[in-house]
Amino acid sequence: MSKSLLFDLKVLEFKLKESLEQYEKERIEENLELLKSSINELCSFIVKKENHLAFFQTQENENIRIYVTSIRDLSTKILGIIEKEEARKILKDTNSCFQYGEELELTVKREIHDYEMTSSDHILFVGSGSMPITAFTIVKEIGAKITCVDIDKEALGLSKEVAKKLGFHDISFENDLSNLTLEKYSHIIIASLVPLKCEILEKIRKKLPIRTKLILRYGNELKEYLIIQFVKEK
Structure with a gap:
């Protein structure tokens, strides 16, 4: 085997x-x-x-x-x-077949329900990438405020332009997580492809109020190792 x-x-x-x-x-x-x-x-x-x-x-x-x-x-x-x-x-107004986005939308809708997100919430999305479908879906579904963070400046610039192109004008974009006031967020989502998740959690956990709901995305078994950069706690 x-x-x-x-x-x-x-x-x-x-x-x-x-x-x-x-x-x-x-x-x-x-x-x-x-x-x-x-x-x-x-x-x-x-x-x-x-x-x-x-x-x-x-x-x-x-x-x-x-x-x-x-x-x-x-x-x-x-x-x-x-x-x-x-x-x-x-x-560029070119046809795009972003199939991953369709599956992700369903996941986000489940998270909205499971983690009781509402229009009055302020959500932080860490690792938003070039196509912040999570942010787009949350805005479309419940109209909550959302801030996207990504260390890749090229990806962040593209995501800003895509959001503007698609009419999502109220989403905020940031490059550095350490510059944010974490206490104001009701939910924090850490994307699947974010590396060193545990290190990030260790840095932010003391700043988070008890009411903040943390959504850590990762795979299971084979998927966890092949697709997701997930560092286990030592």
């Missing part, structure tokens, strides 16, 4: 690396589609139940951990590129 999983992970890593190298050499539509194809293949691999079982049985294998860490990091970088390109397409 471990040999089969290890082989599959090696193949996935190779395809992700190759597609990323091709895109970085020549940023054309054909190579962007290659990036999307490699991510789609990774997603198909993740959702297969037999792969979850194989990972659960072999997750202590050091070679497997090395490959899943590499794949996780590669996929995070590739997803960031795809988000930026999709944002640029929206700004």
